[in-house]
Amino acid sequence: MTPHITRDVIEIMISKRKYFHAIGMMYSLPKDEKNELIRKILNHLLDKNVMLIDEARAVAVYLPKLEKNEWIKKIADIQAENFLFDDARYTAGQMSDLDKTKYISALFKKGINAPKADRERYKDTDTLIKKYLSMGMFKRALKISKDLPEYKRTAYLTSLPAEKKVKNQKDKSDS
Structure with missing residues (x-):
């Protein structure tokens, strides 16, 4: 018999920054509670002081489709703001097809073409x-x-x- 993992134990793992351990322990939680905890992890990962983009992208995959697209878009926006255009396009590739196409075409409309755009911007x-x-x-x-x-x-x-x-x-x- 496996012990029931409580939300408190998962919150402790999150506070110790053991995010993927915490996600692994969420199997016994109801979906709403699980999604709430995942949002909490994402907010922490995207905090200005932490800013762990790759981990946030990996965690966002665990959310329902529509919400996942919103978080992936936030992450790609942060990358584009920091001149990581290739990474932003890669991140946008994890959205659903329609959202992905719209977002990547918006990046191109802004004239963003990875290092070339950076060189033009800085000259x-x-x-x-x-x-x-x-x-x-x-x-x-x-x-x-x-x-x-x-x-x-x-x-x-x-x-x-x-x-x-x-x-x-x-x-x-x-x-």
């Missing part, structure tokens, strides 16, 4: 790289830094966290 590769580095998008910053002269590229590479430098050096030795 200056240096500020774009600084923006990417501040957002923790190291791979994208490295890719764009290839357009810079070697001395500037070296300066940006020295500003990367240690584990990224090691990986980049390994990549150079492989090629």
